[in-house]
Amino acid sequence: MRSGxxxxxxxxxxxxxxxxxxxxxxxxxRADTLEDVRKRGFLxxxxxxxxxxxxxxxxxxxxxxxxxxxxxxxxxxxxxxxSIEYVPITPNTVFTLLQSGGIDxxxxxxxxxxxxxxxxxxxxxxxYMWAGQGFVVHKxxxxxxxxxxxxxxxxxxxxTTLEQNLADYFDAxxxxxxxxxxxxxxKGLQAYRADRCDAFTNERxxxxxxxxxxxDRDEHLILDEVISKEPMxxxxxxxxxxxxxxxxxxxxxRIAAExxxxxxxxxxxxxxxSANQEVRRLLGVQGxxxxxxxxxxxxxxxxxxxxxxxxxxxNRHFAPLGVSRGLNRTWRDGGLMSALPFR
Amino acid sequence: xxxxxxxQGLLVAAIVAVLALIVSATNANLARLGVETSMDxxxxxxxxxxxxxxxxxxxxxxxxxxxVVALLNTLVLAAASIVGASLLGLVVGTARLSRNWLxxxxxxxxxxxxxxxxxxxxxxxxxxxxxRSLPGFRDSLSLGEAVRLNNRGLYxxxxxxxxxxxxxxxxxxxxxxxxxxxxxxxxxxxxxxxRAFPVTLTAVGLLIGVPxxxxxIGGAQLGWxxxxxxxxxxxxxxxxxxxxxxxxxxxxxxxxxxIGEIVRSGFAAIPRGQIEAADALGLSRWLSFRLVxxxxxxxxxxxxxxxxxxxxxxxxxxAAAIAYPEIVSVFVGTVNNLVGQPVIxxxxxxxxxxxxxxxxxxxxxxYNRRIALSRA
Numbered sequence: 001m002r003s004g005x006x007x008x009x010x011x012x013x014x015x016x017x018x019x020x021x022x023x024x025x026x027x028x029x030r031a032d033t034l035e036d037v038r039k040r041g042f043l044x045x046x047x048x049x050x051x052x053x054x055x056x057x058x059x060x061x062x063x064x065x066x067x068x069x070x071x072x073x074x075x076x077x078x079x080x081x082x083s084i085e086y087v088p089i090t091p092n093t094v095f096t097l098l099q100s101g102g103i104d105x106x107x108x109x110x111x112x113x114x115x116x117x118x119x120x121x122x123x124x125x126x127x128y129m130w131a132g133q134g135f136v137v138h139k140x141x142x143x144x145x146x147x148x149x150x151x152x153x154x155x156x157x158x159x160t161t162l163e164q165n166l167a168d169y170f171d172a173x174x175x176x177x178x179x180x181x182x183x184x185x186x187k188g189l190q191a192y193r194a195d196r197c198d199a200f201t202n203e204r205x206x207x208x209x210x211x212x213x214x215x216d217r218d219e220h221l222i223l224d225e226v227i228s229k230e231p232m233x234x235x236x237x238x239x240x241x242x243x244x245x246x247x248x249x250x251x252x253x254r255i256a257a258e259x260x261x262x263x264x265x266x267x268x269x270x271x272x273x274s275a276n277q278e279v280r281r282l283l284g285v286q287g288x289x290x291x292x293x294x295x296x297x298x299x300x301x302x303x304x305x306x307x308x309x310x311x312x313x314x315n316r317h318f319a320p321l322g323v324s325r326g327l328n329r330t331w332r333d334g335g336l337m338s339a340l341p342f343r
Numbered sequence: 344x345x346x347x348x349x350x351q352g353l354l355v356a357a358i359v360a361v362l363a364l365i366v367s368a369t370n371a372n373l374a375r376l377g378v379e380t381s382m383d384x385x386x387x388x389x390x391x392x393x394x395x396x397x398x399x400x401x402x403x404x405x406x407x408x409x410x411v412v413a414l415l416n417t418l419v420l421a422a423a424s425i426v427g428a429s430l431l432g433l434v435v436g437t438a439r440l441s442r443n444w445l446x447x448x449x450x451x452x453x454x455x456x457x458x459x460x461x462x463x464x465x466x467x468x469x470x471x472x473x474x475r476s477l478p479g480f481r482d483s484l485s486l487g488e489a490v491r492l493n494n495r496g497l498y499x500x501x502x503x504x505x506x507x508x509x510x511x512x513x514x515x516x517x518x519x520x521x522x523x524x525x526x527x528x529x530x531x532x533x534x535x536x537x538r539a540f541p542v543t544l545t546a547v548g549l550l551i552g553v554p555x556x557x558x559x560i561g562g563a564q565l566g567w568x569x570x571x572x573x574x575x576x577x578x579x580x581x582x583x584x585x586x587x588x589x590x591x592x593x594x595x596x597x598x599x600x601x602i603g604e605i606v607r608s609g610f611a612a613i614p615r616g617q618i619e620a621a622d623a624l625g626l627s628r629w630l631s632f633r634l635v636x637x638x639x640x641x642x643x644x645x646x647x648x649x650x651x652x653x654x655x656x657x658x659x660x661x662a663a664a665i666a667y668p669e670i671v672s673v674f675v676g677t678v679n680n681l682v683g684q685p686v687i688x689x690x691x692x693x694x695x696x697x698x699x700x701x702x703x704x705x706x707x708x709x710y711n712r713r714i715a716l717s718r719a
Contacts (some may be wrong), residue, residue: 120683151575163391
C-alpha cells in the first residue's frame with residue numbers, strides 16, 4: 001500500500017495542472033536547467049518509490065537504490081555533494097512533469113525507444129543499464145518457459161512499453177493471453193499474488209527485488225527468458241543541450257571509471273598517483289573537462305567519491321537480490337556496457 | 344437596457360479573448376517543447392490488448408477503436424451500476440419507512456455505514472472480497488456446464504448464432520412494433536372497459552419468441568458457446584470480469600445510500616390523504632403502491648436522482664484503480680503513455696465525460712417533464 005489510495009485520483013488532476021502549467025509558462029523561464037538548479041540550490045529528481053534495488057528506504061529511513069544513485073550522480077557533478085529533492089512520481093506523470101519542468105531529471109525506468117525520443121519533447125542521456133522484460137509465475141502452474149503461458153491471464157502495468165512488448169511477443173509466437181492492465185506496478189503485483197493472474201510481467205531485476213520481501217517468495221518462479229531488450233536511460237527535457245550533456249557524461253563517467261580501474265575505494269589514491277592520461281583527464285588533474293560542461297573540474301571525482309563506478313552500484317543494490325549482472329558487465333567482460341572515451 | 348447589452352457583449356468578448364489566448368499559448372508552448380498536437384495518432388495501430396471489449400478488438404486495431412471499446416466499457420459499467428444502485432436504493436428507501444423496527448433500523452445502519460466511507464476504498468474492499476472469496480480455477484463453483492464462477496470471473500454459456508442476421512433483426516423490429524401497438528390497445532381497452540391485459544409478460548414473450556422464430560425460418564444455426572476448461576482457466580462463452588463485479592458492487596452499494604434517502608424523502612412527501620384515498624378505493628397494497636404512491640413519489644425523486652446518476656457516471660473513472668479497462672484507464676493511461684500527447688488526450692476524455700453527463704441530464708429532465716403534473 002506504499003503508494004496510497006489517492007494518486008489514482010490525482011493523476012488526471014496532475015495532468016490537468018501540468019497542462020495549465022504548460023499553457024501558462026513562458027518560454028524564457030526554463031532555458032537553462034543548470035542555472036535554475038544552481039540558483040535553487042538542489043536538484044529535483046523524479047522517483048518511482050518502493051522498488052527494492054531501485055528505490056527504497058533503509059533501516060534508518062534513508063533513501064537507497066540504483067535510481068537514488070543516479071540522482072546522487074547528477075547532484076555530485078553539479079554541487080560536489082548530495083543536495084536533492086526527491087519528487088515521487090508515477091509512470092503516468094513522468095513525461096508531463098519533465099515537459100513542464102516539475103522535475104529536472106527522471107533517472108529510473110524509462111526504455112529508450114524511437115517514438116519516445118522523437119515525439120515526446122524529451123531527451124535520453126545514454127544507456128546506463130540493459131534490462132529485459134520477464135515473467136514471474138506461480139510455481140503451482142508448473143510453467144517454466146514463456147511458451148507454456150499459452151492461454152494464460154497476465155497482469156501488467158501501464159506507463160512503459162510493457163503492454164506492447166507483451167502483445168508483440170505473444171502475437172509473434174502465436175500464443176493467446178489475456179492482459180489485466182493495472183495503473184501501477186504494485187497493484188498489478190498484488191493482484192497477481194491474489195491469484196488474479198497466472199503470471200506477472202515486468203522488468204526482471206525489479207520484479208526480483210519486489211518479490212524478495214514476500215514471505216511466500218518460494219512459491220513463485222522468475223522465468224529465465226526475457227521477451228524484450230530494454231535499454232534504460234535517464235530522461236531530461238528536450239532543448240537544453242548543456243543539461244543533457246551533463247547527465248550523459250556524468251553517467252558515462254561511472255562506466256569509464258570501471259573500465260579504468262577507478263572505484264569508490266581507490267579514487268583519492270588514483271587522483272593523486274595515476275599516470276594514465278585518461279584517468280588524469282577524467283578526475284580533473286589535467287585539462288578542464290569539467291569547465292567545458294559548466295561544472296567544476298572535480299565533477300567526475302566527486303561522482304566516483306560519492307556514488308562509485310558502475311560495478312560499485314551493481315554490487316551495492318542488485319547483487320544482494322541475487323540478480324546476475326549479465327549484459328550489464330563491461331564489454332571487456334562480455335557485457336554491453338561500454339564507456340565513451342574521455343579525450 | 345442598451346447599456347446592459349454593451350456590458351454583456353464586452354464580457355463575452357473578454358471570455359473569448361482569454362480562451363483564444365490560452366489555446367494559442369498552449370499550441371505555441373507545445374510546439375516549442377516538440378510535442379505533437381495533431382490527432383493523427385487515433386489511426387495508428389494500437390499495439391496493446393484490452394481485457395474486456397464489447398466489439399472485436401486486438402493489438403492490430405486502431406487507437407480510435409480502443410477509444411470506442413473503452414467508452415463502451417465505461418457506459419456498460421455506468422448502466423449496470425445505475426440499475427444496481429437504483430434497485431438497491433429503492434429497497435433501502437422503502438425499508439427505512441417500514442413499520443418493522445428491525446427492518447428500518449437495519450436500513451438506517453446500512454445508509455450511515457456505507458454513505459460515510461469513500462467510494463474508492465469501497466471499490467478496493469469489494470475487489471479484495473471478490474478476489475479472496477472466490478475459489479481458484481480448479482475449484483470453480485459450477486451450475487451445470489453453463490455457469491462457472493472462480494477468481495478469474497463469471498463464465499456463462501453464450502448463445503452462438505450463425506447466419507440469418509437480417510431475419511433476426513427484422514423479427515426484433517416486428518416484435519417492438521407489435522409491443523407498441525399492443526400497449527396502446529391495452530390502455531384504451533382498460534380505459535373503456537376496465538379490463539386489464541398482461542402487457543409486460545406478453546412483451547417479454549414477443550421479444551424472445553419472434554426473433555427466435557425468425558432465426559429458425561431464416562435457417563440460422565443456433566447453438567451455445569459453452570466455457571471450456573483450458574490449462575489456466577475457462578475459455579469461451581461470456582465472461583464477467585471480477586473487476587466489473589467489484590465495481591458494480593462498490594458503486595451500487597455506495598450510491599444506493601443516497602438513492603435510498605431520496606426515495607424516502609419522495610414517499611415522505613406524499614400527503615397522507617392520498618394513502619387514505621387509495622385505501623378507500625379498495626386498492627390492494629401493491630396496486631396502491633404502483634398506481635398512487637410510486638408515481639407521486641417519483642416526481643419528488645427524479646430531480647435529486649439525476650444528480651446521483653451524474654455522480655455515479657463520473658465515479659466510474661475510479662475503475663482505473665483496479666484494472667477495469669474503462670476510458671481513463673485505457674485512454675489517459677495506456678494510450679497517453681504510448682503517444683505522449685496529454686493535452687489532446689485529456690481534452691478528448693474531458694469532452695466525452697461532459698457529453699455523456701449532459702446526455703444523462705437531458706434524458707432525466709425529459710423524463711421529469713413527462714411525469715410532471717400537467718397543468719392543461
